[in-house]
Amino acid sequence: MNTLVAPVLVAQVPTQSGSRYLQQLCKHWSHKFAVDFTPEQGMVPLPFGRLDLIAHPDTLEVRIAPTSPDVVDKAKEVVASHLDRFAFREAPLAFDWREEG
Template sequence: MTLTANVPTTNASRYLQQLCKHWSHKFETEFDAQKGRIAFPMGSIRMAAEAETLTVTIEPEEGADIERFKQVLADHLDRFAFREAPLSFDWR
């Protein structure tokens, strides 16, 4: 199962990089200014930054608490995006 959300923001690249740097101390991460990946025990997150949108895709492991996974991601992104939080996630 894969879930994707398009998060409207003009700071997508900045948030992507902040999130990856933040979690790089605990988890395997790969990122540049346009894309990133974080490997969590419960699954992985992929992100892509565009001018007006941060596209976030989660790929949970079988048995993972998907709602918790989405909430952890949203909470951390909102912390970095405090000036425009809460960000809007349209999961599909």
């Protein structure tokens, strides 16, 4: 039996506030999900897949491992809209989504 597995999506989002946005987003979702984060890295198990965030000095690395190909667009939209909400001073952030693998 073959099951379709969606590729991991990765975006390098230009911002010098990556750590702040990572922490705000993880705290926001910690009320609903078993979030694990530090100022440098965060992991959120969302209903549509796993979200990993890594703060670099000039970028926020956003990685989504979708549960299926059907949720790829929704995953990108939900994560981007939430990050834009916290980054309202510099939103909309530039997401250069690419497939890893």
